Amino acid sequence: MRADLDHLPAKQQRELERVRTTLLTEFDAAIHSGGGGTQSWRRDGRVLKIILFGSYARTDWVDEPDNGYLSDFDLLVIVSHEKLTDIADYWYVAEDKILRDPAVGRTVNIIVHTMAEVNQALTRGEYFWTDILRDGVVLYQLPGNPFAQPQPMTAKDAHETAQRYYDEKLGDIDVWIKEARQHLADAATSRHARKHAAFRLHQATESAYICFLLVSTFYFPRSHNIKFLRSLAEDTDKRLTAAWPREQRADRRRFELLKRAYVEARYSDQYDVDAEDLALQLESVFRLRNLVAAISEERIAELAQKSAAGR
Secondary structure, three states: OEOOOOOOOHHHHHHHHHHHHHHHHHHHHHHHHHHHOOOHHHHOOOEEEEEEEOOOOOOOOOEEHHHOEEOOEEEEEEEOOHHHHOHHHHOHHHHHHHHHOOOOOOOEEEEEEEHHHHHHHHHOOOHHHHHHHHHOEEEEEOOOOOOOOOOOOOHHHHHHHHHHHHHHHHHHHHHHHHHHHHHHOOOOOOHHHHHHHHHHHHHHHHHHHHHHHHHHHOOOOOOOOHHHHHHHHHHHOHHHHHHOOOOOHHHHHHHHHHHHHHHHHHHOOOOOOOHHHHHHHHHHHHHHHHHHHHHHHHHHHHHHHHHHOOO
């Protein structure tokens, strides 16, 4: 795994340095807040590694902000104890500061795991983690804490696992879409129906990206943020960008409305989406569902061939 950013423009290198500093500074503040507590796991808590993965770790990032296409920074943070992976307790402030930092010109996504979790996934041969080990760039690390040697997943296990994920998650997507359609029937006259439709469209979108990520990589992050899930999924297969147009401001606004629906459609009396926007969101969600199904079935067929060939 490399430890330099020479393949990136100077601007992105400066942004990543700022992001790394913010993550480390705010984590240190979080574990020492209120005196740091008496628990050794918190008092002695450490960030073991920060690793850049995804398109900026490779060379295929997209930088077209005027068209709404701008690759995110994706970072893996490895910590010394499982309780330190809690985003709300230890990473929320850092994420918020990065989001509001005018010196960081793109979205930053973080996933937080322990060394044990990562190494267990590597020994299972899960593609998401073996790809990070192959392509990732170390931005920070403490001495020691080596990665486990990846163990290739057998073709038979890969095929069976991908098929199981697909069968389970595609059913979830279809149920959410069906329920959204039912509420959309009353969308013109009922704000409550519009809110219920919006929430179910969010859940269908979340389930679609999770389905794709599980079939393709055997991993998805513990997040309901569909913008983050979209970024990871599209980074894996650019064909998924066709689901959500983003050249026009109205298109981007609809996706942001859908992103907010996970919380606000359930808990805010101010949240609303008009019936036309909901209908267009449904079109995109259904397009995403079909893209995920087609790409996943293509992937499963490839794995089935490899399994039959004993590779």
